[in-house]
Amino acid sequence: MRLRIYYPVLATAVLIVLLHLALAYADATYYMTQITMSAYYALVVIGLCLLMGYAGQASLGHAGFFAIGGYTAAVLTTYNLRPYADAPFVSLCRALGLTMQWKDLYGTDILSFTPWAAFGSALLLTGLIALVIGASVIRLKGHYLAMATLGFGLIVYRIALGTPVLGRADGISNVPPFHLLGSLQVNGRAPFRIQNYYLAWVVVLIAMVLALNLVHSRVGRALRSIHENEEAAHSLGVNTYRYKLAVFVLSAIFAAMGGALLTHYSGSIGPAEATVMKSVRYVAIVAVGGMANLWGAMVMGILLNFLSLRGVFGSFDDTVFGAILIMMMIFAPQGLLRVPRLRALGSLVSRRSHA
Amino acid sequence: MDKALLSTRNLHRSFGGVHAVKDVSFHVPTGAIKAVIGPNGAGKTTLFNLIAGTLTPHQGQVIFRGQPITGHKPHAVAALGIARTFQTTKLFPHMTVLENVMMGRHTRTRSGFLAGMFNAPWTWREQRQTEAKARAILEELGLTAHTNETACNLPFGRQRLVEFARALATEPSLLLLDEPAAGLNIYETQQLSQLILKIRDTGITCLVVEHDMSLVMNISDEVVVLDQGHKIAEGPPAAIQRNPEVIRVYLGDEHA
Numbered sequence: 280m281r282l283r284i285y286y287p288v289l290a291t292a293v294l295i296v297l298l299h300l301a302l303a304y305a306d307a308t309y310y311m312t313q314i315t316m317s318a319y320y321a322l323v324v325i326g327l328c329l330l331m332g333y334a335g336q337a338s339l340g341h342a343g344f345f346a347i348g349g350y351t352a353a354v355l356t357t358y359n360l361r362p363y364a365d366a367p368f369v370s371l372c373r374a375l376g377l378t379m380q381w382k383d384l385y386g387t388d389i390l391s392f393t394p395w396a397a398f399g400s401a402l403l404l405t406g407l408i409a410l411v412i413g414a415s416v417i418r419l420k421g422h423y424l425a426m427a428t429l430g431f432g433l434i435v436y437r438i439a440l441g442t443p444v445l446g447r448a449d450g451i452s453n454v455p456p457f458h459l460l461g462s463l464q465v466n467g468r469a470p471f472r473i474q475n476y477y478l479a480w481v482v483v484l485i486a487m488v489l490a491l492n493l494v495h496s497r498v499g500r501a502l503r504s505i506h507e508n509e510e511a512a513h514s515l516g517v518n519t520y521r522y523k524l525a526v527f528v529l530s531a532i533f534a535a536m537g538g539a540l541l542t543h544y545s546g547s548i549g550p551a552e553a554t555v556m557k558s559v560r561y562v563a564i565v566a567v568g569g570m571a572n573l574w575g576a577m578v579m580g581i582l583l584n585f586l587s588l589r590g591v592f593g594s595f596d597d598t599v600f601g602a603i604l605i606m607m608m609i610f611a612p613q614g615l616l617r618v619p620r621l622r623a624l625g626s627l628v629s630r631r632s633h634a
Numbered sequence: 635m636d637k638a639l640l641s642t643r644n645l646h647r648s649f650g651g652v653h654a655v656k657d658v659s660f661h662v663p664t665g666a667i668k669a670v671i672g673p674n675g676a677g678k679t680t681l682f683n684l685i686a687g688t689l690t691p692h693q694g695q696v697i698f699r700g701q702p703i704t705g706h707k708p709h710a711v712a713a714l715g716i717a718r719t720f721q722t723t724k725l726f727p728h729m730t731v732l733e734n735v736m737m738g739r740h741t742r743t744r745s746g747f748l749a750g751m752f753n754a755p756w757t758w759r760e761q762r763q764t765e766a767k768a769r770a771i772l773e774e775l776g777l778t779a780h781t782n783e784t785a786c787n788l789p790f791g792r793q794r795l796v797e798f799a800r801a802l803a804t805e806p807s808l809l810l811l812d813e814p815a816a817g818l819n820i821y822e823t824q825q826l827s828q829l830i831l832k833i834r835d836t837g838i839t840c841l842v843v844e845h846d847m848s849l850v851m852n853i854s855d856e857v858v859v860l861d862q863g864h865k866i867a868e869g870p871p872a873a874i875q876r877n878p879e880v881i882r883v884y885l886g887d888e889h890a
């Protein structure tokens with residue numbers, strides 16, 4: 280039965296509530312802030328797991344997509360349109376309710392796009408960029424694809440670092456909260472901590488359900504077949520180019536979603552989010568999570584980012600993720616679950632059904 | 635002559651200076667078993683790749699059901715009802731036998747990315763039908779016991795059979811088999827010839843590259859002989875066995 284794939288989702292939901300209770304009991308609800316942030320980073324990892332773990336296409340450029348999502352949300356919700364308020368395009372957006380008036384920390388009146396409009400634009404823009412980049416690089420195999428996406432990541436980083444409207448080295452701060460519905464909002468301030476803890480988890484679990492559905496579908500099977508033997512997949516009628524491109528764009532949109540939401544949550548974004556080391560980190564997490572294992576990727580995505588945000592790795596932060604990646608590539612290039620002894624464990628943990 | 639299901643016209647493909655396939659024209663009649671034979675490096679696999687769209691011909695045409703399909707990509711060729719097996723078996727090694735065969739249903743099913751992600755109810759029925767069809771084919775080929783085994787754990791002969799099952803799952807009208815008997819023992823080879831005959835009797839036209847002469851002579855209706863990219867003979871098996879050019883190529887000049 281396909282319902283079987285949802286049991287771990289329910290189990291996770293229970294654990295999330297228990298974790299909240301435990302943190303409340305231990306008077307440590309401040310941990311929730313880093314858990315929430317980690318959850319948004321986990322969105323990138325879930326998307327990358329589809330691309331890399333299932334379809335077998337490496338990307339060292341996903342921090343770039345995360346950053347495009349985050350920066351688009353930040354620019355559109357902070358850039359003051361007041362001087363252009365009467366320009367035809369801005370008037371139109373105002374008439375359509377795509378803009379809002381607010382005061383920033385310094386009391387300046389700001390006319391900007393609404394977070395919803397910015398969010399939609401962030402996903403759309405990232406999807407388009409991924410489509411254009413993907414259309415030209417996704418035919419490349421193995422290392423060549425990794426290098427091409429690495430190049431893309433470097434370009435995004437340099438653009439973030441060099442563009443005045445993106446705040447150069449300082450990035451963009453004063454990003455307003457994202458009002459979703461009623462009092463529900465993506466907001467990093469302390470009074471909203473618990474609400475945002477649950478909100479982030481709901482987003483992650485929805486992403487997980489969509490991703491799980493996909494991998495258990497006809498398309499998921501086709502994506503795995505491309506990973507396993509591209510020529511055979513092609514000869515069976517799988518439009519390999521289209522499938523690889525589609526999953527590339529999909530994973531970029533997941534990353535952009537994480538970037539946009541985290542930017543509203545932290546109220547800022549900077550070029551550090553676009554560095555190659557961030558991309559390496561996401562790849563390392565997918566690898567250590569078991570490659571073609573969505574649950575492994577999600578759990579590792581939250582755990583390792585949480586530890587990193589808590590400063591557990593100190594100044595060795597990047598070193599740790601680099602080392603994880605090296606170890607994984609040497610000892611378990613197909614993911615931990617392909618190591619025979621860990622396989623039995625894997626089949627307990629992962630819910631990859633036989634059909 | 636019967637109506638041709640597949641024809642090639644002056645097909646040509648070279649690699650650098652090597653003319654792998656040179657000016658090859660032949661017809662595959664509907665419902666027949668046609669064999670392609672020739673010494674190593676004669677261009678047999680290249681010919682298959684040209685038909686299946688894996689390679690694009692430098693000259694000439696491939697015509698299927700009266701329509702040119704020259705230069706079509708492999709997935710488009712597959713969608714028209716041409717299935718193939720490979721000289722070196724190309725299974726999806728870490729997928730189960732059932733999943734491998736279910737992949738054969740790809741062109742016969744529809745659900746895409748969105749339907750998959752949102753688990754649209756109509757995809758459940760499609761999934762069930764895909765699985766049922768795959769199981770039926772596994773049963774037909776006597777592979778039921780291996781249904782949930784990981785493909786790479788099967789013995790070689792079984793893997794061959796799974797690749798067969800996967801190709802049959804596409805419900806092809808033309809099946810391209812590249813050396814299906816390579817690496818099989820005598821017993822397995824006999825079973826294979828029975829199987830190919832059975833497949834032909836269900837109305838599937840077969841084009842078979844094969845080294846095993848007894849297999850070729852026993853099952854095929856017509857034979858094409860390639861040597862160094864050229865077609866050197868074509869005809870019924872009995873005539874091919876007597877053809878001096880073929881004998882020369884296979885046994886050396888002194889026998890001609």
Ligand SMILES: Nc1ncnc2c1ncn2[C@@H]1O[C@H](COP(=O)(O)OP(=O)(O)OP(=O)(O)O)[C@@H](O)[C@H]1O
Binds near residue numbers: 677
């Ligand atoms: N991708 C390729 N690149 C370069 N040369 C190739 C390629 N594929 C085939 N060839 C060459 O083309 C010629 C025909 O090869 P092909 O594989 O079609 O022969 P074959 O008849 O299938 O042989 P065998 O019986 O060994 O399978 C050979 O000389 C081979 O080296």
Ligand SMILES: [Mg+2]
Binds near residue numbers: 678
């Ligand atoms: Mg060959």
